[in-house]
Amino acid sequence: MSEGCTHDCGSCSESCGSREQNPADFLEAPHEASTIKKVIGVVSGKGGVGKSLVTSMLAVLLRRKGLNTAILDADITGPSIPKMFGVTEKARGTEDTIFPVYTKNGIQIMSVNLLLPDESDPVVWRGPVIAGTVTQFWKDVIWSDVDVMFVDMPPGTGDVPLTVFQSIPVDGIIVVTSPQELVSMIVGKAVKMANMMNIPIIGLVENMSYLKCPDCGKEIPVFGESRVEETAEKFGLKVLGKVPVDPEIARAADDGKIETLPGEWLEGAAGQVEEL
């Protein structure tokens, strides 16, 4: 520690033993030909709660409003974005740049599945390689004139999501939960991670929240009563939307037709992202 240390590491270049790393120290610059105005991270406590569905629908809804949207699929070991959009074309590139693939409605996407020779090939890489791939998607891809980029994060709050948050300048986080989960614990972890990174949480989205009876319209809580409101209140967060369990949603996601879903349950969430 230098004499007269003010403990403000941000304004000092000395590499002393008590230096505290600032999250901004690890940020990577995007490709010089990229323009990205806003970056939103979408996280979940575990896999399969619908994080990719929520990411895709938000990109679709904002695209319908005329914004240029993009999805960086950071879920390297479980990439599902290209499948949801029915994109099978491979990404092209040069020696040191990669071009995203455009969906039918003009959303730019980049995913490891667009680079693998066969999309069913498993990715059996270790954490640092996975995090490095995500960073490459940020640095080496030429993202064209993007108003809002969504980053579909790897599930959980472990090492890989942490590294991703350190290297990409995320403006806000959306946490996707489902009623089957220990919501309070998951949201608590996401809040801690967001605080460590100095990134605001925009709010919570509950997926598979209820099933709407096709005959009487009653909302049935198939996976148990939702606790998302009380959790949101506990952590001072907003509930941005609740998505029902719906065979139409499953069909659209699995058949690559996510852009045809109305997606009205996430209009509020899309509005919040637009305002950020």
Ligand SMILES: Nc1ncnc2c1ncn2[C@@H]1O[C@H](COP(=O)(O)OP(=O)(O)OP(=O)(O)O)[C@@H](O)[C@H]1O
């Ligand atoms: N509300 C819903 N109604 C019906 N099916 C849904 C709903 N949400 C998600 N699904 C289905 O569940 C599957 C998993 O969804 P999704 O890929 O979005 O989850 P995920 O949290 O991103 O998972 P992972 O992190 O493991 O990739 C999808 O195939 C989709 O068809």
